[in-house]
Amino acid sequence: MGSTGMARKSGDHGSGERIAKAIARAGLCSRREAEAWIAAGRVAINGAAVASPALNVAPNDRITVDGAALPARERTRLFLYHKPRGLLTTRADPQGRPTIFGALAQKNLPRLISVGRLDLNTEGLLLLTNDGGLARTLELPATGWLRRYRVRAHGKVAQDRLDSLRKGIAIEGIRYAPIEAKLDREQGANVWLTFAMREGKNREVKNVLGHLGLAVNRLIRVSFGPFQLGELAEGEIAEVATRVLREQLGERVAALAGADFSAPVLQRLDAAMRAPSVRVRGTKDHDARAQHLVGMTAKRDPDASQQVGGGRDGAAKVRARKGHGVKARQKRRRSADERIGEPERARRERRHRRRRPASGQGHER
Numbered sequence: 594m595g596s597t598g599m600a601r602k603s604g605d606h607g608s609g610e611r612i613a614k615a616i617a618r619a620g621l622c623s624r625r626e627a628e629a630w631i632a633a634g635r636v637a638i639n640g641a642a643v644a645s646p647a648l649n650v651a652p653n654d655r656i657t658v659d660g661a662a663l664p665a666r667e668r669t670r671l672f673l674y675h676k677p678r679g680l681l682t683t684r685a686d687p688q689g690r691p692t693i694f695g696a697l698a699q700k701n702l703p704r705l706i707s708v709g710r711l712d713l714n715t716e717g718l719l720l721l722t723n724d725g726g727l728a729r730t731l732e733l734p735a736t737g738w739l740r741r742y743r744v745r746a747h748g749k750v751a752q753d754r755l756d757s758l759r760k761g762i763a764i765e766g767i768r769y770a771p772i773e774a775k776l777d778r779e780q781g782a783n784v785w786l787t788f789a790m791r792e793g794k795n796r797e798v799k800n801v802l803g804h805l806g807l808a809v810n811r812l813i814r815v816s817f818g819p820f821q822l823g824e825l826a827e828g829e830i831a832e833v834a835t836r837v838l839r840e841q842l843g844e845r846v847a848a849l850a851g852a853d854f855s856a857p858v859l860q861r862l863d864a865a866m867r868a869p870s871v872r873v874r875g876t877k878d879h880d881a882r883a884q885h886l887v888g889m890t891a892k893r894d895p896d897a898s899q900q901v902g903g904g905r906d907g908a909a910k911v912r913a914r915k916g917h918g919v920k921a922r923q924k925r926r927r928s929a930d931e932r933i934g935e936p937e938r939a940r941r942e943r944r945h946r947r948r949r950p951a952s953g954q955g956h957e958r
Contacts (some may be wrong), residue, residue: 595820609649610851612636615656617725618851619663623706624725626640635659644826669724669852671838671924672705674818676719680709693719700830708732708817709793717742717814718822721830726912727842730850731818734792738818742798746807750784752776764804769797 608616616636621627627645630636636643637657638650649682650656656663668801674693676682681692693707706728708720714805721924722728730736755774762769784807788798799809819841825831839854847854 596619609651609654610640611646612643612648612656613646613652614726615650616658616663617729618667619725621658621663621704622725624729627725627843630658652887663904666856666859667703667723668835668856669727669838670703670858671727671820671831671833672702672721672830673822673825674719674721675825675827676711676716676894677824677827678714678716681713682719683706687868696828697830702830710812711773712812715812715814717812718817718820718825719814720730720817720820722854724850724852727850727852730846732793736818736849737791739789739791739816740793740814740818741816743813743815744786744798744809745780745783745790745811745952746786746802746809747783748807750776750786750802750805750807755786758801762801762804764800767794767800769794769801772801788834840896 611624613624613631614620616617616630617624622630626635630746631643631646634642634644635658635858637660638648639655641655649704674697676693680689680696683692684694686692690713694705697705703723705721705723706725708722708728708731711717711719716823720731722731731738732922752775758772758774761771770790770792775787777785777787779785786802789798794800798812813822820833833841835854839852842850842852
């Protein structure tokens with residue numbers, strides 16, 4: 594029996610996982626892209642080409658893409674990226690327009706997949722991961738993670754019209770799930786709104802507000818589930834510490850995604866990854882620091898030394914790694930004269946002269 598036959602046999606018995614899912618988990622692409630690669634004949638199992646994604650693979654099956662073996666699976670990782678306006682959420686654009694992955698090309702990152710997309714002129718928080726399974730799970734409305742936006746739109750709207758969106762709305766045959774919308778303030782001919790929804794249909798915010806007579810002219814995503822944009826500067830990217838990621842996903846989502854928190858980290862991060870902090874809702878101090886320190890190796894425990902959580906101890910470790918403690922270690926012990934200072938030294942010398950006997954007037958012997 595050929596190798597594809599063996600793979601089909603394992604799939605018939607329900608063992609292993611789908612071939613496209615295995616490719617996505619390796620961080621090469623999304624599951625949908627993997628299915629397109631399979632249809633194009635680019636994927637083989639144990640040396641035999643695969644024609645259909647409806648196939649399970651076992652851990653000992655050898656998968657190749659364009660003749661190259663899949664990279665070893667590394668730990669599930671998640672990054673927060675402050676996407677600027679004017680960048681496409683794609684790897685390559687036929688029209689040659691700039692993309693987020695082009696902007697991140699010099700950051701020395703692993704191959705990343707976006708969790709959903711932000712339109713060309715939408716800015717704010719975009720989640721990126723090296724795990725296709727996690728990306729797919731977080732995109733699903735069934736996961737239930739709330740996406741929150743700040744919206745500036747031209748026109749006027751009353752709060753009661755926004756409240757009607759809580760029941761959902763159908764526009765041109767497309768049904769949109771319940772939306773929480775709040776009128777924050779009016780600014781000249783514009784209004785500022787806060788929009789929160791659990792779905793992410795294409796151009797949902799613009800379509801819904803357009804139905805209410807508003808024209809969106811600025812759209813900023815400020816949070817996705819428990820993760821917040823916070824003070825992350827435009828164009829910056831920061832990694833969520835493994836411990837924080839595991840806690841925020843929870844057992845159910847982690848299991849659905851098949852996340853692996855024990856595999857090694859195969860990539861190194863440069864200094865550009867030392868972003869200020871990652872804001873996470875639901876943590877004890879609401880501003881959990883998710884700094885990922887430079888110089889990681891696969892042999893070290895991420896929770897113990899590679900990654901720093903919140904608190905003063907974590908901040909001290911970060912400062913020490915950045916070299917703030919070098920001067921303290923290299924300082925020599927100052928002399929007594931240096932410690933007391935010039936004025937005090939002068940006073941001591943005057944007292945000493947007063948106490949010293951005059952020349953030739955010693956005690957009788």
